[in-house]
Amino acid sequence: MKVLAAMSGGVDSAVAAARAVEAGHEVVGVHLALSRMPGTLRTGSRGCCTIEDSMDAQRAANIIGIPYYVWDFSERFKLDVVDNFIEEYQAGRTPNPCMRCNEKIKFAALLEKAIDLGFDAVVTGHYAKVVTDAEGNRELHRAAAWAKDQSYVLGVLTADQLDHCLFPLGDTPSKAEVRAEAAERGFSVASKPDSHDICFIPDGDTRGWLADRVGAEQGTILDRSGAVIGKHEGAAAFTIGQRKGLNLGVPSVDGRPRFVLEIRPKDNTVVVGPREALDLAEVAGTRFTWAGLAPENPAVPFDCHVQVRAHSDPMPAIAQVLDTEAGPELVIRPTTPLNGVSTGQTAVVYVGTRVLGQCTIDRTVSAVPADA
Known part of the structure; x- marks a missing residue:
């Protein structure tokens, strides 16, 4: 060839x-x-x-x-x-x-x-x-x-x-x-280290790089009840699961650290809460593809494993494609909650060693209700 x-x-x-x-x-x-x-x-x-x-x-x-x-x-x-x-x-x-x-x-x-x-x-x-x-x-x-x-x-x-x-x-x-x-x-690259990080951010300062392009407008930090507990210098700089750099003005009732749970760009707010609130019972996305033949009837729930990061362990799950107002959606429900996963990340579905398909996560469902 x-x-x-x-x-x-x-x-x-x-x-x-x-x-x-x-x-x-x-x-x-x-x-x-x-x-x-x-x-x-x-x-x-x-x-x-x-x-x-x-x-x-x-x-x-x-x-x-x-x-x-x-x-x-x-x-x-x-x-x-x-x-x-x-x-x-x-x-x-x-x-x-x-x-x-x-x-x-x-x-x-x-x-x-x-x-x-x-x-x-x-x-x-x-x-x-x-x-x-x-x-x-x-x-x-x-x-x-x-x-x-x-x-x-x-x-x-x-x-x-x-x-x-x-x-x-x-x-x-x-x-x-x-x-x-x-x-x-005889390749000179035999001992060359692997590349890593984001290649187009030269100094590794993702927050500063984004601030220059997206802008950084001060906004509020909320707890899960909607109470204001702090301020931030730009919501776009935060990531789901982030703990450091929150600068909260109100301590948590139980004294435990809080993590970023949600980013709301429309009103420039960031929602924080306990680590367990990062656990997800479901992730889903309408932007999905199949790597080869699709399941014979993807609307019927099927056993699989889901992987949400390049170096994370695959987790047992059940997946299916459901019709929604936004169109067909690949819905993945792990048997053990996924932790710290954000919309925008990619969920890859495996059956054995085979990559069955993937979706960009558009929607998540917490395993811990907001009033829990």
Whole structure:
């Protein structure tokens, strides 16, 4: 096959591209330039998609012996990831920019362009597996090494996209093995640290970055009864489950700490309460997709596991699709309450090791009533 290898400049994508060549594919490497202002992205070991990452990717491509290009996706990245991040915070939700980048950039914009140019598939260094069932349907599954599994951030992939995805690292037992292989191949990125944090917030100050773009207007902090117990300098800077930085003027009756339970951007208020009030009996979203074949009758409740963060444990749950005024909604009810989950986050549904689908959480139901 003729495949396009997305090369981030890290060790995983470099080894994935090399393995694709050894598997007999015709491979072309490409690095995505996501900012026209390099200073707006992280640099060094904390970076992702920076100029130095591009140079690391080119050195790896030269060693592998494949053509290498840099594609400018900065405008698409700004619209689909950065602007979306701001809009979600303005709406009182907590977005996952890496999830949106995978959905909108790496497996939408990139894949679309690759197919238009005659490529059969896109290769990435994600730790996940695509399995073909007896009827020829493609399914997304967890990687062999659960500690490094990245199937959660790929839960946004659709059946059509899975038909054009290759993940050569899916059966690799450990990241250490990938680093060792990279060293043997002579890749300079063999010991390069993994990237982390939000790449487009250079200094890691999310609150300050948002204040510059969303604005910071003083508002009130309420308890669950609606009583004013403090003031804040901008609701958009808070996240669900936050404890520090609340500066409450009224102590709790029981003396226990309080946490952010709700953010109301329309009236610029923040609601706080006890930790147990963060427990959720239900999460749901109308923005959902299936990673491969959908359940035969998704309106019938089915057993599954739900994962709400990239590195959290999957929790047993029951899910179904219900018709609502807003349209079909994927409703997920964990058997044990989820804690500290916000609207805007992604809930990925698994059946065994298979990623069945995902939804962006639009609605939550607390396991603890407000008057409890």
